[in-house]
Amino acid sequence: xxxxxxxxxxxxxxxxxxxxxxxxxxxxxxxxxxxxxxxxxxxxxxxxxxxxxxxxxxxxxxxxxxxxxxxxxxxxxxxxxxxxxxxxxxxxxxxxxxxxxxxxxxxxxxxxx
Amino acid sequence: xxxxxxxxxxxxxxxxxxxxxxxxxxxxxxxxxxxxxxxxxxxxxxxxxxxxxxxxxxxxxxxxxxxxxxxxxxxxxxxxxxxxxxxxxxxxxxxxxxxxxxxxxxxxxxxxxxxxxxxxxxxxxxxxxxxxxxxx
Numbered sequence: 001x002x003x004x005x006x007x008x009x010x011x012x013x014x015x016x017x018x019x020x021x022x023x024x025x026x027x028x029x030x031x032x033x034x035x036x037x038x039x040x041x042x043x044x045x046x047x048x049x050x051x052x053x054x055x056x057x058x059x060x061x062x063x064x065x066x067x068x069x070x071x072x073x074x075x076x077x078x079x080x081x082x083x084x085x086x087x088x089x090x091x092x093x094x095x096x097x098x099x100x101x102x103x104x105x106x107x108x109x110x111x112x113x
Numbered sequence: 114x115x116x117x118x119x120x121x122x123x124x125x126x127x128x129x130x131x132x133x134x135x136x137x138x139x140x141x142x143x144x145x146x147x148x149x150x151x152x153x154x155x156x157x158x159x160x161x162x163x164x165x166x167x168x169x170x171x172x173x174x175x176x177x178x179x180x181x182x183x184x185x186x187x188x189x190x191x192x193x194x195x196x197x198x199x200x201x202x203x204x205x206x207x208x209x210x211x212x213x214x215x216x217x218x219x220x221x222x223x224x225x226x227x228x229x230x231x232x233x234x235x236x237x238x239x240x241x242x243x244x245x246x247x248x249x
Binding site: 021022023024053055056057059060061063064066067084091092093094096097 | 120121123145149152153156160202203208209210211212213214215217218221
């Protein structure tokens, strides 16, 4: 899995690309979120536009990251869900948990509302 | 094929499924979801069955019958597994759990999912996807 990280205002935008799967992408995603928290960034936007696969471990890590960030008083939201990743979030009913956006500007502004 | 209990081998098995599926002209969309189920079966066997032991292997059989079905068998050398103990990961009390969705994935993406005692003492997972049925 590849990733790019940037800060927009006080929001950490983490763009992921490839597979978020057991033993590789799942651990990397967790590490990126923990780094954000270590940097004092508690508003996190995960851009999933380039993600091709997310297995149950990847979904589990995503949920774990979501609850970790929430416990720190922050929030983690999702941006640009590819259709198959959206299907998986629908099937697992996690679509009801995450705030999901398809427009970055709207996603960023939602953190301040 | 027999694979060592390493997560990297999930990629190898999925690659073989995709090669076979394309030879049999199975739709990419269908292959994608079968691949996801295969990944979960292998992850289950490597992590929960063989507990990542380098001394234990995972045995995989993939059979594609064009126009009929794709069937997959994944067997580990672990100590067996009781799927009746699994909770529903979509129930509100489990929704925020960070694990427990692997079997749910398999059941969501395949038409049949069976857990049987393996010949080597572990668990054998049998997956069947009927072609031109269900999701595709």
